[in-house]
Amino acid sequence: MSRDAENREQFRPENHDNEHFLLTTVVGSYPKPKWLNRANDLAEDPDSKFTEEHLHEAHDDACRVITNEHERSGLDTVVDGEMRREEMVEYFAHRIPGYEFNGPVKVWGHNYFDKPSVVGEVEYDEPWLVDEFEFTRDVASKPVKVPITGPYTLASWSFNEHYESEAELAYALADLVNEEIEQLVEAGATYIQIDEPALATTPDDHAIVGECLERIVSGVPDEVRIGLHVCYGDYSRIYPELNDYPIDEFDVELCNGGYDQIDVFTEPEFEPDLALGVVDVHDAEVESVEEIKENILQGLKVVPPEKLTISPDCGVKLLPRKVAYQKMENMVKAAREVEAELDAGEIDLDAPVQSAD
Amino acid sequence: MTELVSTTPGLYPLPDWAKQTLSDLKGHQKHDLISGNEGPDIVSAYERAREEVVSEQVDAGLDRVVEGQLRWDDMLAHPLTVHENVETGGIVRYYDNNNFYRDPQVRGELTFSGDVAAELDATADLLGDDDSLQAVLPGPYSLADLSTDEYYGDEAEFLDAVSEFLAGEVDAFPDHETLFLLEPSLIESPPGEDIDAQLPEAISAVADATDANVVVHTYWGALEEKVYAHLMDADVDGIGFDFVAGDRDQTFYNINEYGTKDDIALGLVDGQNTLVEDPATVRERVEWTLDRVQNKTFDTAYVTSNTELFYLPENRATEKLSALAAATEDELEVEA
Numbered sequence: 001m002s003r004d005a006e007n008r009e010q011f012r013p014e015n016h017d018n019e020h021f022l023l024t025t026v027v028g029s030y031p032k033p034k035w036l037n038r039a040n041d042l043a044e045d046p047d048s049k050f051t052e053e054h055l056h057e058a059h060d061d062a063c064r065v066i067t068n069e070h071e072r073s074g075l076d077t078v079v080d081g082e083m084r085r086e087e088m089v090e091y092f093a094h095r096i097p098g099y100e101f102n103g104p105v106k107v108w109g110h111n112y113f114d115k116p117s118v119v120g121e122v123e124y125d126e127p128w129l130v131d132e133f134e135f136t137r138d139v140a141s142k143p144v145k146v147p148i149t150g151p152y153t154l155a156s157w158s159f160n161e162h163y164e165s166e167a168e169l170a171y172a173l174a175d176l177v178n179e180e181i182e183q184l185v186e187a188g189a190t191y192i193q194i195d196e197p198a199l200a201t202t203p204d205d206h207a208i209v210g211e212c213l214e215r216i217v218s219g220v221p222d223e224v225r226i227g228l229h230v231c232y233g234d235y236s237r238i239y240p241e242l243n244d245y246p247i248d249e250f251d252v253e254l255c256n257g258g259y260d261q262i263d264v265f266t267e268p269e270f271e272p273d274l275a276l277g278v279v280d281v282h283d284a285e286v287e288s289v290e291e292i293k294e295n296i297l298q299g300l301k302v303v304p305p306e307k308l309t310i311s312p313d314c315g316v317k318l319l320p321r322k323v324a325y326q327k328m329e330n331m332v333k334a335a336r337e338v339e340a341e342l343d344a345g346e347i348d349l350d351a352p353v354q355s356a357d
Numbered sequence: 358m359t360e361l362v363s364t365t366p367g368l369y370p371l372p373d374w375a376k377q378t379l380s381d382l383k384g385h386q387k388h389d390l391i392s393g394n395e396g397p398d399i400v401s402a403y404e405r406a407r408e409e410v411v412s413e414q415v416d417a418g419l420d421r422v423v424e425g426q427l428r429w430d431d432m433l434a435h436p437l438t439v440h441e442n443v444e445t446g447g448i449v450r451y452y453d454n455n456n457f458y459r460d461p462q463v464r465g466e467l468t469f470s471g472d473v474a475a476e477l478d479a480t481a482d483l484l485g486d487d488d489s490l491q492a493v494l495p496g497p498y499s500l501a502d503l504s505t506d507e508y509y510g511d512e513a514e515f516l517d518a519v520s521e522f523l524a525g526e527v528d529a530f531p532d533h534e535t536l537f538l539l540e541p542s543l544i545e546s547p548p549g550e551d552i553d554a555q556l557p558e559a560i561s562a563v564a565d566a567t568d569a570n571v572v573v574h575t576y577w578g579a580l581e582e583k584v585y586a587h588l589m590d591a592d593v594d595g596i597g598f599d600f601v602a603g604d605r606d607q608t609f610y611n612i613n614e615y616g617t618k619d620d621i622a623l624g625l626v627d628g629q630n631t632l633v634e635d636p637a638t639v640r641e642r643v644e645w646t647l648d649r650v651q652n653k654t655f656d657t658a659y660v661t662s663n664t665e666l667f668y669l670p671e672n673r674a675t676e677k678l679s680a681l682a683a684a685t686e687d688e689l690e691v692e693a
Contacts, residue, residue, distance in 0.1 A: 102631055103373055103670035108448060108457035109390045109430050110380035115670070117631040157455060161632035201455065 002272040003248050007225045011076050011143050018339035020305050024332050028147035029315030030081025031324050036062045059084045064139050074332035077145045080136040088149045089157045090114050098122035117159040122172050124179045130187050146189050150196035151177050151212045167208045174212035193227040200233025206241045217246045227251050231314045235264045243271040251275035253313035265302045274303045277313030279327040286326040292334035300352035310335045359655045361685040364421035367493035368665030370674050371427050375406040390430040393439030411483045418682035421491035424480040431458035433495040434503040439472050452545050461504040467522035474529035481531040490533040496540035497559040520559040527566035536571045544578040557590035570594040572622045576663045579607035586615050595620025599663040601627045609649050619656045624663030631673040636683035660685050
């Protein structure tokens with residue numbers, strides 16, 4: 001059963017012009033400013049006078065800049081662009097006792113990642129993201145969304161030396177994510193997104209992800225919005241099972257495939273809110289406002305406007321920064337125009353997308 | 358008495374320095390990957406890395422030494438991605454792993470290449486008088502399965518062409534003691550009825566091109582009964598099984614029902630987990646496994662990791678080599 005998704009109204013801006021409200025958001029990552037990459041290199045160089053403290057200051061500055069960039073684009077909810085994170089598994093593994101690192105492993109060609117090993121029981125020590133959240137919340141004037149790598153992905157993309165099975169490891173990690181969310185909620189977080197890209201590669205494990213989510217949301221108040229992001233998969237293999245997930249919103253990449261899978265979600269009725277990817281993050285060409293509006297209409301085939309959230313396909317960190325910004329700006333413009341057209345009754349909700357024939 | 362021989366299926370991780378050096382020299386994009394005609398800096402970095410992994414195996418005491426296949430950016434698809442009549446398409450997933458390779462699109466006749474033979478020549482030079490060289494190739498079925506045929510137009514004809522191509526490559530190899538043909542596709546995407554009867558012939562053609570002992574090594578599960586029965590008709594010395602990730606009962610059923618070859622490869626060390634097995638535990642597993650095979654004494658049992666080793670960080674891959682070598686030593690004490 002989906003959670004009660006009535007919690008989206010809290011994100012409607014006070015001065016919102018339209019009666020309809022399509023919540024606009026991002027998945028999380030954003031291109032790092034060049035100077036931040038240089039700062040990272042300097043901090044790693046033992047001969048440089050650039051210290052960890054200086055790097056922390058640079059991260060703060062980058063978070064200010066990118067949060068502001070999100071706000072300028074007009075988004076209703078913002079993220080710090082994950083300026084403090086290098087990689088989505090490593091960042092968390094470094095903060096969880098029980099993990100160790102042995103060195104890089106190949107993904108493809110000469111692209112590697114420091115795939116960590118779980119060598120003992122995973123435990124919750126210091127909060128992972130609370131400082132990051134509090135900083136962003138203090139510099140932002142819009143509500144802040146917090147993306148967290150999900151336990152299934154943290155388990156699948158690690159070597160498991162300790163637990164009986166990958167599922168056991170995922171459940172143990174899910175309990176830690178639950179603890180982290182509790183801390184975040186206490187600090188005032190209202191919008192949490194669980195990232196589970198690994199589900200797309202092993203869709204047969206959807207029940208394990210479901211059990212993880214049950215553990216994650218246990219005790220989390222209904223007014224806290226919980227999203228799940230999955231990308232680049234065959235969604236027919238996890239639908240309609242995902243209707244049973246205890247989430248408010250399912251965030252999915254579909255623009256990249258030209259919405260060839262959108263019909264997967266139309267039957268049976270889609271239960272959570274849909275956060276639909278409407279710009280492609282692997283194409284440096286900026287979609288026009290008109291084009292994005294067409295993409296938004298695809299979402300209306302699955303859910304009514306009051307259940308539709310607008311988002312890029314995935315994190316935009318691989319795009320040139322200017323392109324990333326332009327995509328967000330056009331995305332927000334498109335959402336506002338579709339809202340106005342909905343207000344004016346110009347969109348037929350029974351057949352939002354004109355058929356090709 | 359079964360002779361225990363420690364070995365690996367090859368495809369090692371690059372040493373960490375080489376990951377960095379080669380990534381700087383080659384770049385990170387699709388078009389930066391190995392082409393078969395690398396410049397001198399890249400060639401010399403690979404030579405240095407090859408020397409390292411060969412010495413590591415010798416130092417660890419492995420009975421068979423592989424080249425390491427460090428240049429195989431596209432893993433088992435490598436022999437085709439560097440072929441002159443093959444174009445590389447998009448990046449595609451490598452079986453069920455979080456690894457990707459360039460789709461080899463065969464656009465012309467699969468003529469002789471010599472790419473792998475050159476690597477083995479260099480390895481044979483490093484080994485000198487030592488006759489422990491083991492060659493590694495994808496089996497014809499897996500190589501065809503990992504590729505896209507845009508030239509032959511017929512599945513059977515394509516498998517035949519890939520098999521002939523591999524036989525030609527093997528023919529150019531320097532002297533080697535053993536040839537491992539890696540065939541994970543036999544499990545991951547088993548041949549259908551239209552092609553399975555052709556399997557023995559396709560594999561035999563490659564095996565017949567060498568005087569060495571040939572092992573068809575399979576992993577990521579157990580073979581379907583029918584595929585196993587066909588594989589038994591291939592003219593090879595041994596079949597390799599995955600006893601880590603595999604469905605062991607199905608494997609034992611196949612072996613006890615259809616028999617097996619005089620040699621066997623036991624994938625007993627996990628090529629995809631950093632936990633390093635204790636040699637005594639590996640030896641116990643060897644004996645337990647051999648005991649489960651009824652009415653059969655093998656000439657040779659190759660003790661190996663189930664999969665390629667490139668999934669592991671360098672330090673753990675190296676430790677696994679020592680565990681394999683120690684597990685096959687005669688004087689190893691095993692607690693019953």
